[in-house]
Amino acid sequence: MNRDCGMGMHVENRGIHVGEIRVTAVASSSVLLVGDTETILCSSVFDTPPESLIVGPWVPLAPEG
Amino acid sequence: MAGEGRRTSVVDTLRLDALAAASSLVVGDLERFDARSRALAVQRQVPVFLENEGDLRAFPLFSRPIPLPGPEPEERVRLTSANVSPCISAGNIRVLSAVASSLVQVGSVTRVELESRVKHIRQFVDQTSP
Numbered sequence: 001m002n003r004d005c006g007m008g009m010h011v012e013n014r015g016i017h018v019g020e021i022r023v024t025a026v027a028s029s030s031v032l033l034v035g036d037t038e039t040i041l042c043s044s045v046f047d048t049p050p051e052s053l054i055v056g057p058w059v060p061l062a063p064e065g
Numbered sequence: 066m067a068g069e070g071r072r073t074s075v076v077d078t079l080r081l082d083a084l085a086a087a088s089s090l091v092v093g094d095l096e097r098f099d100a101r102s103r104a105l106a107v108q109r110q111v112p113v114f115l116e117n118e119g120d121l122r123a124f125p126l127f128s129r130p131i132p133l134p135g136p137e138p139e140e141r142v143r144l145t146s147a148n149v150s151p152c153i154s155a156g157n158i159r160v161l162s163a164v165a166s167s168l169v170q171v172g173s174v175t176r177v178e179l180e181s182r183v184k185h186i187r188q189f190v191d192q193t194s195p
Contacts, residue, residue, distance in 0.1 A: 008143040013072060015150040019157075026088075026163040029179035034155050035074040035094075036173040043131045044165075048185040055189045060115050061107065062123035 071173040075154035081169060083162035087181075090163065095174040100166040102181045103127050109188045126184050 026032050029042040071094065081090055087102035105119045121127045163169050166181040 006140045006143060008145070011144070011146040013146060013148045013150060013153070016153055018155040021155055021158040023158075023160045025161055026167040026169055028165045028167070028183070029100075029181040030163075030167045031177055031179070032158075032160065032163075032167075032169045033174070034076055034153060034158070034171045036071045036153070037177065038175050040177045041133070041179070042177075043133070043180045045126060045129075045131065045182040046185075047126050047183070052184070052186045053189075054186065055191045058109075058111050058113065058188070058190060060118045061105065061186065062118065062120040063115070064117045064120045 070148075072148050072153045073151055074171045074173065075152050076158055076171045077156045079158045079160075079169075079171065081160045081163065083164070085162070085164045086166070088163040088165065088167040089169070091168065091170040091172060091174075093172045095170070095172065097176050097178075098168055098170075098174050099178045100168065100180070102166040104165070104181075104183045106183055106185045107188065108186070110190050111188075124184055127182055131180070 021032075023032060028044040028046065031040055031042065079090075079092075084090055086104065087100045089098070089100065091098070103121055105121070105124075107114070107119075160169055165183065166179040168174075168177060168179065
């Protein structure tokens with residue numbers, strides 16, 4: 001395929017000034033950035049399945065060694 | 066003059082109270098930033114926790130591969146940018162906390178890769194069992 005037929009995008013970064021930024025939490029693979037970037041890849045796995053509710057006698061979780 | 070590449074970041078004040086679990090506050094430019102964090106979040110009716118508990122290898126969640134976007138298509142979007150203004154700026158930044166593979170940065174970074182895995186477990190004592 002002729003590469004000249006692809007899509008082009010041009011960005012002009014003019015003056016930007018944000019007065020105030022208030023954030024409660026940046027959490028679980030998140031980014032707060034004042035600047036330029038090319039690639040950001042964030043993954044977050046969060047698991048609370050039904051079997052994670054354990055009712056029974058107190059037992060330690062997966063002891064090491 | 067319109068420049069190429071990275072702009073200069075300008076911030077008047079930055080206040081960050083808590084930074085934890087593979088998170089960073091960066092002032093300046095980076096080529097690459099990677100962070101990984103894994104956690105067991107255990108809530109117990111009887112709050113007793115042993116030192117050698119929680120071998121993460123026992124939970125598939127922590128080793129399961131995460132599906133990522135495939136390779137870029139051959140014909141990608143041609144992105145060009147012109148920095149008419151050489152600066153990107155903010156006045157006051159107030160952040161309470163940055164946790165679990167997070168990044169707070171004043172400056173530029175070419176590539177960021179973050180991964181966080183959390184497994185929640187709640188344990189209750191069964192009063193009816195012998």
